[in-house]
Amino acid sequence: MPILAYLALAASIAAPRGFAGAEAMDRAIASAMAEGRMPGAVLLVGHKGHVVYRKAYGYRSLVPTKEPMTTDTVFDLASLTKVVATTSCLMKLYEEGRFRLNDRVTDYLPEFQGGKSDITLRELMIHFSGLRSGIPRNPEWEGYKSGIYLAESLPPVQPPDMKNVYSDINFILLGEIVQRLSGKSLPEYSQEQIFRPLGMRETTFLPPPSWLPRIAPTERPKKDELPLRGVVHDPTARSMGGAIGSAGLFSTADDLSRFAQMMLNGGSLRGHRLFSPFTVTKFTEPQTPPDQPILRGLGWDIDSAYSSNRGELFPIGSFGHTGFTGTSIWIDPFSQSYVILLANAVHPDGGKSLVPLRRTVGTIAAAALGIKTQRVALTGYNELMAGNSLHREIFRNGSTLTGLDVLENERFTPFLGKRIGLITNHTGRDREGRRNIDVMRASGVNVAALFSPEHGMAGKEDRSGIGDAVDPDTGVKVYSLYGDTLRPTPEMLKGLEALVFDIQDVGVRFYTYETTMAYAMEAAAKAKIPFYVLDRPNPITGTRVEGPPLDEANASFVGYFPGMPVRHGMTMGELAKMFNEERSIGADLTVVPMQDWQRGDWYDSTSLGWINPSPNMRSLKAAILYPGVCLIEFGKNISVGRGTDSPFEQFGADFVNGRELSAYLNMRDVPGVRFYPTSFTPTESRFQGVHIEGVRIEIVDRGELDSVRLGLEIACALQHLYPGKVDWSQSKRLIGSDDTIRRIAAAEDPIAIQQSFRDPLNAFAQKREKYLIYGHQ
CATH class of the missing domain: 3.90.1150.140 (Aspartate Aminotransferase, domain 1)
Structure with a gap:
């Protein structure tokens, strides 16, 4: 259907007049429907205690019959359940002193991980538990108790507090904790303590049959079946009876408007106080480890890969969440505003991403309401420095051992008895400042050939066409990989039994040492020579992923890996692993990891001496x-x-x-x-x-x-x-x-340009995950 037809359909449904962003909002939503991102939606914008825009767009249902969307449509909220129901119930229990954030999960679920785990409730709520993202469906299982058993017993995929992995299991466990602490089921307790006091009469788990005509259907489980309607879309929640801490809640835009206004009011609505203002602040301020590049509150999202609905103008310190079915809410206490966008994007057969639309809607709303970005005061970061497994240093004083130092302590055992080719330059030194070739030879390693990258062996040449040379201290031939050839040739590799790479990088895509390493790996693979990377720190940390990913057509010596952003947040060893697999190089690769290096470390946390990696990289x-x-x-x-x-x-x-x-x-x-x-x-x-x-x-x-x-x-x-x-x-x-x-x-706005490549940037961040060697602890 053309965009104009969607606009006409939307215009037929009454909406309040006078909202400055109305036309832009209507056009953005109509465009998303025309692109097939969803059949319809309900939008509600609130500001300073009033609903300033409420509108229905498109269709509630396409299959088996078309039904126009209405503003009172009931939606499967999907993961909004985590904040509207589960987190809110936990806020009540927190105010009653029933738990502390740094308490272990095993204090309340003794069966969790066999009773042996330091994972805390806080780590569950901020998605830093180390648990996997969800409960596998294979082998098949059914029932609430089976789901809880699996959630409690599936082993973590990494230590807690290492990195953010958004996990349904976290909130399945939290929903069970609500039940054990309250003595009531999650649906019962949330109705009694949250929804009924707020007048949210159209919010519930397991909606009654009388609601079915107004419920937006979701996806067909199978092609020949009718779409789910009034039955939770999430397969895990469906298998567990339809009501769990991660999914299962149904609601309307108007009911969510009441909830959002309560949060903006500091926990009260129309004279009824649900929470203390201090509790609302506690749960909606940043709680993630200080060295992390994302911000999450307790349950709530603040600034992460999932917070597209914040748009480009709502300030850090506002908060919200999204749901897989197409639902989202964003709340800004500074401007006293909220934006609710409910869509059935998975109807009838799955759907496209709503990330671009959510971002656009959030930006339009903030601009129309006159939002001004401001600094945000935090009140609870010092708590992150205490408690079980939560020790964290913002500026760490480490004693990092590079891969060279690690092998030196082992007397270079893997290299003994072999003719070694060493790709290095002036940065290839140990903690005591000794050259790698010298400490290797002192241990009996036969370094038969040297290879130098751009800027030469001494790192002082700032020109092209660098020729071969001889190392004056050892008499070993130095082959230039920045002269007539950029790759080791078969003649250069003749007689070598291993190729070793040891150069300090700066963590940026167009720094050519990365391409030199990749080209050398390709040559080693062709020559069937083992390739070793002696890892060194990323001096600008291993947490930040920034900048536009590289187009395939623009790959060159200053950009080896298509899809890689400018700042990749990886070490050379991690890059080697990724290059080898993703580019199908087929090298016999060994990475010698560092010791005592964490992803959040800047170079000045390593206690390693700074050596200019290139003539103009002086600090x-x-x-x-x-x-x-x-x-x-x-x-x-x-x-x-x-x-x-x-x-x-x-x-x-x-x-x-x-x-x-x-x-x-x-x-x-x-x-x-x-x-x-x-x-x-x-x-x-x-x-x-x-x-x-x-x-x-x-x-x-x-x-x-x-x-x-x-x-x-x-x-x-x-x-x-x-x-x-x-x-x-x-x-x-x-x-x-x-x-x-x-x-x-x-001359587009830089923030808009930055948003334009967020999706491929997030895709790269996800791709790199399996190649990361180091954590935060």
Whole structure:
């Protein structure tokens, strides 16, 4: 059906007048329906105690008959059950002192993990328990007790508090804990304590037959069957009787509006107090470990891969949740607003992602209501430093051993009796500053050949065409992999029995050491030579994944792996594992892991000495800024500070007005950085010998900084203030995405550009999970 037809259908259903975002909202939802993302939806927006927009769109049902959507349609809320029912019940029990957040799960479920587990209730609620995402359906099982038994006995896939894995099992267990603490079933307790006091008369588990005509059907279990209607869509909940802590609740937009207003009121509605304001704050403020790149409250989502419905304007500190069937709610206490979007996106045969629509709806609503981003005060982060298995250091003082140090302690046993080829440079040193080749030879390893990457063995060459050489201290031949060839040739590998890679990377896609490693792995695989990676830290942490993923067509020596974002958050050992499998290299790969390195560690947490990885990478600060500032470097008339004392910490050009550009960037309020005007005269590279104006970047909070967002802000500022001065097509190998380049050239808002590649970015983040070696503890 054309978009205009959907708009006409939506217009036939009355909605309050005067909402500034009405037309844009209608068009966005009509477009999503025209794309087949859902047959229909109900939207409700509240602001300062009033419903300012309520509207039904499209169809409630397509199969077996078409039924128009109405505003009183009852929806299967799916995972909204976790916050509206289960979390709310836990809030009541928490206020009564029935549990503490740092209590072990085994305190309330003695059967959990055989009674031997340090997983806490907090970790269940923030999805950091280490439990798998759901209960497997194979082999088949049925019944509530069977489901609880499996939830309690399935082993964790990783230690608690290591990384965020959204898990239904967490809330299945929490729903059972509600029942054991209250002495009533979850449906009974939630009706008695939450829904009935709030007047939520159309919210329930296991809806009665009289509701069926108004319930939005979901999916056909099989092609020849009718869609589920009034029966929970979630297969696990269905097998467990239809009412569990993770799914099973049904409700309407109006009832959820009452619930959202209660949360905005600090726990009360129309004179009836359900919770203390302090309890509402506790459950909706960040509770995730401080070194994590996501924010979740207790049950509630704040800022994660799942919080698309926050849009681009609601501030951090607002909160919400989504449901698989197409439901979502977002609540902003700062503007006293909420957005409820209920859709049956899985009807009749599964559906497409609603992430783009949710993000658009949230942004339109916030803009229409005049939302202004502001800083958010937190009250409970210090609690994360105490309790069972919750020890966490924001700035850790580690004693990291690189892969080289680990093998040195083992006297390089795997290499003894073999002719070794060593791919390295000046960064290949142990904790005491000794070269890898020297400590290997001292242990009796026969290092028969050396291979150097870009910048040469000494790391001082900033040019192409580097030739072969001889190591002056050992007389071993050094083959350049940045000269006539970029890959080890069969002649270079002749007679070698293992190839070893030991180079410090900086954690950015276009840093060429990563491609050199990949090319060497390919050569080793062809020569049937084992390949070893002696792992080293990612100096800018292993938690952040940022920037546009690389287009296949733009793959090059400065971008080996299509789909990889600019900042990948992986070590060289982890990259080697991913390259080997995803690119089907077939290398006989061994990664020698580090010891005492955690994903959240910056380089200054390792106690390893800084060695400039390349001539212009002179500090950790430069490395943090590099993923963003370097995006603009291939613009032929821009300097990124090469030939000055602070490469990548400043940039400029002969057409730039430093005061104008820095003022514009500061006005953009880029998180984690500030800007001030400067001028400089490069002694080499771009603008050699020419005095130019530019901007200096000061990092004020590296934890807040999204380096690639910074680069997009700089690029778009240059395009906005000096249109036509930069040919952005020259930057495709660094930026990597033709779509992102097009958007920069069109002077789109950097935040919108960042949102445009969120889905492929999330896909990469999920893909990399199985290759990660290190945790947070």
